[in-house]
Amino acid sequence: MIVALSIPCMARERSRWHPVCAGRRAGRHRVSLVARNLVIKVTAGKDEPERCNQAFTVAATAVASGVTVSLWLTGEAAWFALPGRADDLALPHAAPLADLLTSVLALGTVTVCTQCAARRDITPADVIAGVRIAGAATFVAEVVAEEAQALVY
Secondary structure: OEEEEEEEOOOOOOOOOOOOOOOOOOOEEEEEEEOOEEEEEEOOOOOOHHHHHHHHHHHHHHHHOOOOEEEEEOHHHHHHHOOOHHHHOOOOOOOOHHHHHHHHHHHOEEEEEHHHHHHOOOOOOOOOOOEEEEOHHHHHHHHOOOOEEEEEO
């Protein structure tokens, strides 16, 4: 996806060092940016609700903005792949985790780490429809892909 932005120019006169304004007068310029794929790994669960909710909020905001998102649930966050578990996390002044998860599932990918699932006896039959279980090789393939940006919470 290509996103076009209109940005203000900070240069007061033409400049060769300013790639957007080179050869132009200062003002506003349209710049096209290629949207990246966003891979978000959340390691916190109910043990750290603010960090956990922040990861889900960023993921849901990104998918709502048209960014391709892959949300990885690892560590204590793996529990949120089970039906009803996202309802267990409530954080004042934050969107409900269940709503954020629903948004990401609708427009992105949600994955539980294979080892994290195994340590918690979570199987593919246990998880919410649309959630997959995958391992490190899949995670590495996603984060090293061209135009990928990885965030870890």
